[in-house]
Amino acid sequence: MLLPEEDVEITSLRKQGWSISAIARHVGRDRKTVRAYLSGERVPGVRGRAESDVFDRFEPYVAQRLRDDPHVRATVLFAEVVGLGFERSYQTFTRQVRNRGLRPHCERCASSNGRAHVDIEHPPGEEIQWDWLELDDTPWGVKAFVLVGALSCSGKFRGWFSDSDDQPHLIVGLDEVLRRLGGTAKRWRVDRMATVINPQSGQVQRSFAPVAKHYGVGVDPCPPRHGNRKGVVEKAIDYLTQSWWRTARVTTPAEAQAGLDAWCAAMADARRRDGSTVAEIAETEPLLALPPVPFPAEVIEVRTVAANALVSLWGNRYSVPPGLVGAQVQIHWRVGEPTIGVHANRRQVCLHRLAPRGAQQTVRLPEHTEALENVVLGAFNTDKPCRRKLNRPPTDAALALAAELIGEAAAADPVIDLDVYRRLVEGDLR
Known part of the structure; x- marks a missing residue:
């Protein structure tokens, strides 16, 4: 060549x-x-084949089958061509189909592959894109959800670790991310997540409409099967996952949140675009001011009461009545309020002040402390323990039962006088 x-x-x-x-x-x-x-028989940079490709003979058949049915599986086609005499491996077959472009492009199934692309202009402050990042393998052993919001113009993004991706947790994450960005864009771009967009109608969920009105924004869903429409946040998630999460040294959700915030400010905002950093471009975006308080959504967390009558919530522990040890309780928190309520059997059993996330505080009510002490002290026993080094030979009742057992097992054997044995043991016989 x-x-x-x-x-x-x-x-x-x-x-x-x-x-x-x-x-x-x-x-x-x-x-x-x-x-x-x-x-002109050979082209520079293209290595000529030493022999004719064996796939050449099967190409017309494979091409015709794929024209007839563009979605036929490669394994099915491979079995057919093997029956026709193809003697190479399945990997060779699929490589030939791919390199020769034999499978036709299906516009309905492929969201962007094979389609013309164009860069979408995003005016400053016009749009912010949202998406969830799901982390199945976490150091603390529980699946985590990270809501990521990215400004479409500058590319600046922030994330929020959450226990769930339901609508209340989504609303909490939206407010947390927006306050880290310093404001909100005029419109929110989301995929067709059911917590925001009605899957049947494609319109904004009636339960989510008050949230958008609270922040004064419009909501734009991505067209069906066009996830690349929100490519800014998707690239942000890929960058976050590979550059930070893959090597992050964190052991708790609180540590993960603090580490993500620090990394975004130090590394993600320092990326350069068109001669300026992301942070510098973001400063020029005219964001809308946020409401003084978050949207008052109600978040419900389910927890199991530990043996010390405490439940864990967001890096802190809260007391409950000791009678609930081992039971499941619901913790209710209305976003923005300074207290949380613990519910059991559909009624509220206690109310606590909400400690800062990740503060590692233990919040106990005095009545819970007193009740737990009474339970623990009530289980104490002040009696002297039994003496272990005493002589306790078989009693008369035990000897009588032994005699019955011996009589049942060997009636023909000579009868043993167990009273003599007892007196021998007790030392009466010399």
């Missing part, structure tokens, strides 16, 4: 009148190779 610069050289020498043999000696190539390139 000749390199492009060698092809240029032999073409130039041929136009100067050199013979093929002289050119071959000059470039150190075989005369047949030089002649093939000069005649």
Whole structure:
């Protein structure tokens, strides 16, 4: 195979009148190779096959089958061509189908592959894109959800770790991300998540409409099967996952949140675009001011009461009545309020002040402390333990039962006087 610069050289020498043999000696190539390139039989940079490809014979059949049914599985086609005499591997077959472009493009099934692309202009402050990142494998052993919001113009983004991706947790994450960005864009771009968009109608959910009105924004769903419409946030998630999460040294959700915030400010905002950093571009975006308080959604968390009558919530522990040890309780929190309520059997059993997330505080009510102490002290026993080094030979009742067992097992054996045995044990006989 000749390199492009060698092809240029032999073409130039041929136009100067050199013979093929002289050119071959000059470039150190075989005369047949030089002649093939000069005649156009071979193309520079493309290695010629030493022998004809065995797939050539099967290409017309495979192409026709794929024209008839563009969605037929490769395994089915492979079985068919093997029956027709194809002797290469399945990997070779799929590579040939892929390299030769035999499978037709299906516009309805492929969201963007094979389709023309164009960069969408995003005016400053016009749009913010939202999406969830699901982390199945976490150091704390529980699946985590990260809501990521990215400004479409500057690319600045922030994330919020959550226990769930339901609508109340989504609303909490929206407010947390927006306050980290310093404001909101005029419109929110989301995919067709059921917590925001009605899957049947494609319209904004009636339960989510008050949230958008609270922040004064419009909501734009992506068209069906056009997830690349929100490519800014998708690239942000890919960057976050590979550049931070993959090597993050965190052990709790609180540590993960603090680490993500610090990394976004130090690394993600320092990315350069068109000669400026993301942070510098974001400063020029005219974002809308946020309401003074978040939208008052009600978040419900289910927890199991530990043996010390405490339940864990967002890096802190809260007391409950000791009678609930081992039971499941519901923790209700209305976003923005300073208290949480613990519910059991459909009624509220206690009310606590909400400690800062990740503060590692233990919040106990005095009545819970007193009740737990009474339960623990009530289980104490002040009696002296039993003496372990006493002589306790078989009693008369036990000896009588032993005699019955011996009589049942061997009636023909001589009868043993167990009273003699007892008195011997007790030391009466010398």
